Amino acid sequence: MxxxxxxLALAAALLLPAVFPGQGPRAQEPVxxxxxxxxxxxxxxxxTIANTRVGYQTAGRLNEARDNAILITHFxxxxxxxxxxxxxxxxxxxxxxxxxxxxxxxxxxxxxxISSDTLVNLNVPDPNTVTxxxxxxxxxxxxxxxxxxxxxxxxxxxxxxxxxxxxxGVRRLALVAGGSMGALQAMxxxxxxxxxxARVMPVIAHDIDPWNLAWLDVWEAPIxxxxxxxxxxxxAQGRQPPLAGLAEALRIVTLQSRDRQWAxxxxxxxxxxxxxxxxxxxxxxxxKWLDDAATARARTSDxxxxxxxxxxxxxxxxxxxxxxxxxxRSQARWLVVPTANDRVFPxxxxxxxxxxxxxxxxxxxxxxVAGPLGHLNGVANMGPLSDRIRAxxxx
Amino acid sequence: MxxxxxxLALAAALLLPAVFPGQGPRAQEPVxxxxxxxxxxxxxxxxTIANTRVGYQTAGRLNEARDNAILITHFxxxxxxxxxxxxxxxxxxxxxxxxxxxxxxxxxxxxxxISSDTLVNLNVPDPNTVTxxxxxxxxxxxxxxxxxxxxxxxxxxxxxxxxxxxxxGVRRLALVAGGSMGALQAMxxxxxxxxxxARVMPVIAHDIDPWNLAWLDVWEAPIxxxxxxxxxxxxAQGRQPPLAGLAEALRIVTLQSRDRQWAxxxxxxxxxxxxxxxxxxxxxxxxKWLDDAATARARTSDxxxxxxxxxxxxxxxxxxxxxxxxxxRSQARWLVVPTANDRVFPxxxxxxxxxxxxxxxxxxxxxxVAGPLGHLNGVANMGPLSDRIRAxxxx
Numbered sequence: 156m157x158x159x160x161x162x163l164a165l166a167a168a169l170l171l172p173a174v175f176p177g178q179g180p181r182a183q184e185p186v187x188x189x190x191x192x193x194x195x196x197x198x199x200x201x202x203t204i205a206n207t208r209v210g211y212q213t214a215g216r217l218n219e220a221r222d223n224a225i226l227i228t229h230f231x232x233x234x235x236x237x238x239x240x241x242x243x244x245x246x247x248x249x250x251x252x253x254x255x256x257x258x259x260x261x262x263x264x265x266x267x268x269i270s271s272d273t274l275v276n277l278n279v280p281d282p283n284t285v286t287x288x289x290x291x292x293x294x295x296x297x298x299x300x301x302x303x304x305x306x307x308x309x310x311x312x313x314x315x316x317x318x319x320x321x322x323x324g325v326r327r328l329a330l331v332a333g334g335s336m337g338a339l340q341a342m343x344x345x346x347x348x349x350x351x352x353a354r355v356m357p358v359i360a361h362d363i364d365p366w367n368l369a370w371l372d373v374w375e376a377p378i379x380x381x382x383x384x385x386x387x388x389x390x391a392q393g394r395q396p397p398l399a400g401l402a403e404a405l406r407i408v409t410l411q412s413r414d415r416q417w418a419x420x421x422x423x424x425x426x427x428x429x430x431x432x433x434x435x436x437x438x439x440x441x442x443k444w445l446d447d448a449a450t451a452r453a454r455t456s457d458x459x460x461x462x463x464x465x466x467x468x469x470x471x472x473x474x475x476x477x478x479x480x481x482x483x484r485s486q487a488r489w490l491v492v493p494t495a496n497d498r499v500f501p502x503x504x505x506x507x508x509x510x511x512x513x514x515x516x517x518x519x520x521x522x523x524v525a526g527p528l529g530h531l532n533g534v535a536n537m538g539p540l541s542d543r544i545r546a547x548x549x550x
Numbered sequence: 551m552x553x554x555x556x557x558l559a560l561a562a563a564l565l566l567p568a569v570f571p572g573q574g575p576r577a578q579e580p581v582x583x584x585x586x587x588x589x590x591x592x593x594x595x596x597x598t599i600a601n602t603r604v605g606y607q608t609a610g611r612l613n614e615a616r617d618n619a620i621l622i623t624h625f626x627x628x629x630x631x632x633x634x635x636x637x638x639x640x641x642x643x644x645x646x647x648x649x650x651x652x653x654x655x656x657x658x659x660x661x662x663x664i665s666s667d668t669l670v671n672l673n674v675p676d677p678n679t680v681t682x683x684x685x686x687x688x689x690x691x692x693x694x695x696x697x698x699x700x701x702x703x704x705x706x707x708x709x710x711x712x713x714x715x716x717x718x719g720v721r722r723l724a725l726v727a728g729g730s731m732g733a734l735q736a737m738x739x740x741x742x743x744x745x746x747x748a749r750v751m752p753v754i755a756h757d758i759d760p761w762n763l764a765w766l767d768v769w770e771a772p773i774x775x776x777x778x779x780x781x782x783x784x785x786a787q788g789r790q791p792p793l794a795g796l797a798e799a800l801r802i803v804t805l806q807s808r809d810r811q812w813a814x815x816x817x818x819x820x821x822x823x824x825x826x827x828x829x830x831x832x833x834x835x836x837x838k839w840l841d842d843a844a845t846a847r848a849r850t851s852d853x854x855x856x857x858x859x860x861x862x863x864x865x866x867x868x869x870x871x872x873x874x875x876x877x878x879r880s881q882a883r884w885l886v887v888p889t890a891n892d893r894v895f896p897x898x899x900x901x902x903x904x905x906x907x908x909x910x911x912x913x914x915x916x917x918x919v920a921g922p923l924g925h926l927n928g929v930a931n932m933g934p935l936s937d938r939i940r941a942x943x944x945x
Binding site: 400422432503 | 594760767893896
């Protein structure tokens with residue numbers, strides 16, 4: 156029950172279609188959340204995480220050549236649940252259910268598909284997320300790390316995933332694909348382990364530029380402003396977590412991940428019983444909607460983890476002289492999937508990235524994802540790209 | 551000296567060109583700030599403001615027919631200083647200096663040009679801004695209004711300007727022009743007093759839609775979160791104003807009013823002496839730039855006025871059934887000036903507005919303003935549109 160509520164809250168926050176596409180080519184199969192114990196991990200920045208654990212799920216089977224694996228990397232507020240019915244035949248389906256499953260574009264009858272929770276995952280209070288981050292107990296002190304947790308980068312996410320793939324016996328990836336922050340991980344993979352990655356599909360993202368970096372800081376600022384944040388030291392019993400700041404941070408993300416067309420559905424009308432033309436603190440309906448969605452989402456999220464996630468995004472490609480230098484390392488084929496009216500990663504930035512990829516000689520194709528949601532089209536509306544993805548995997 | 555510092559802070563926050571175009575067709579003339587006592591004003595929402603005062607400035611002379619007047623309406627964080635050297639021949643020039651002045655596109659040799667401070671103007675601590683809003687002393691109590699000040703709408707801004715124009719003897723406006731929130735006022739003018747407005751030039755704006763309305767709420771949220779805000783009751787001696795919340799609000803506005811190309815100038819590098827790859831609270835250079843610009847700007851701004859300004863923007867066209875109904879009332883010629891990569895009023899929204907204007911039969915032309923600044927191109931880069939504006943005024 157708790158699971159279902161959590162997933163419904165997530166779906167509400169993402170405005171996923173109310174009806175999930177449960178009848179694909181074949182019914183979706185159940186998946187089970189598993190835990191990978193990665194052991195002691197030394198971060199790229201030189202910190203140490205004593206006991207590193209992340210959750211993951213798989214579907215399909217690894218072939219004898221161990222080269223039919225596909226890695227799905229999740230977005231900022233997501234977790235490993237990209238495909239399959241979680242927990243049983245009646246469980247909720249994953250966010251990319253439309254393109255991953257038996258007989259679907261990313262066919263679990265042919266591929267061994269893996270998706271893992273990242274380090275410093277946002278969904279700490281969600282029982283279906285397993286992560287290691289500032290809310291994790293530090294075995295040295297018996298208390299949560301808080302801000303003593305080392306800074307991690309997008310590359311650190313990849314390194315922990317690499318350990319997971321080694322553990323699973325994967326030798327080569329037919330594809331790494333993800334939306335938004337998932338795309339960032341996919342791009343880091345292509346640069347970090349070029350010999351291992353045959354194809355990359357970054358969806359609704361380009362390389363993080365200074366503009367994105369500054370917006371990420373705008374996202375997190377309300378958390379730092381919340382008096383309950385206490386420099387990250389809010390886990391002790393009797394203390395309140397900075398839910399107001401976290402909700403405000405999530406409100407900004409929620410709005411920027413959508414678009415004008417979506418907003419029109421809520422219109423310019425006042426919230427019920429409110430009169431904003433006369434009372435300064437009264438609310439409009441769209442404000443109330445964002446308040447409610449973000450407040451619900453804050454309850455299944457952790458504020459410090461939000462800050463660490465922001466920093467990991469800001470440290471995208473931080474080990475390379477330039478995005479071009481990173482792209483030059485890649486040996487993969489690229490299918491880049493932008494969406495028009497993306498307010499997080501503007502489509503002209505994606506076009507610039509494609510030009511850079513072409514300039515350094517990477518094989519790259521572009522397929523747009525459409526819809527009224529803006530950035531979130533890349534999470535909620537991928538179904539129509541199925542044939543294009545199938546063709547990409549056959550190249 | 552205080553004046554110069556204030557104006558420099560404003561210029562820094564706006565990233566105006568370091569060299570002002572002081573040598574136009576003819577040297578810019580000094581302007582003096584004046585005060586208009588509008589008396590008791592009943593707001594459109596039914597509230598009362600006992601003593602309404604706003605600052606204004608003029609250049610040129612009203613002709614005998616009293617129909618050569620042009621009204622310039624200011625942007626969100628601006629004031630009446632759109633043109634002229636304020637205070638004397640060495641004073642700073644206005645933000646639209648490139649297009650307003652003797653011999654310029656909006657020629658003060660031919661036109662009587664007026665610009666006024668709005669109600670609830672943001673720049674309360676600036677000695678060159680005269681406004682009436684929540685920081686004004688309520689004569690009934692002898693204390694600042696705070697949140698007892700009535701909510702005002704964009705239409706209220708227009709009504710106070712109407713009184714000023716009546717006071718100055720203006721019968722007809724050859725043009726109402728403004729950028730961003732100034733464009734909103736210009737559009738309200740065209741709908742409220744259609745017989746009075748011959749031409750409208752809304753720059754870098756479309757009618758406020760639900761998407762804008764929600765972003766305005768994101769802008770103001772940090773003020774409401776600041777414990778020093780105290781529900782608007784922070785004016786009493788010994789109390790601190792909510793400067794942190796106000797600075798964060800201004801930081802969001804500052805970033806959204808710019809663009810990716812501008813951000814590249816600051817790059818992905820850490821702020822001096824900072825190591826964000828290792829220390830979670832360390833800063834990047836672009837974050838530090840935004841922090842500094844916004845903190846400086848907060849000192850010349852008032853937090854409650856920010857909230858009232860946001861609401862006035864949200865109440866744009868609130869007396870009409872739809873933007874179309876408002877546009878239908880207009881009898882003016884329109885020159886609509888958008889800019890590509892505008893992150894506040896996306897250019898596709900401006901295109902939709904132009905379609906609506908055409909559908910209802912308004913004569914409308916479009917001229918794009920260019921530059922690397924995004925939204926702010928419409929404030930800082932108007933010079934190249936001079937000939938187009940001249941032609942528009944000759945139509």
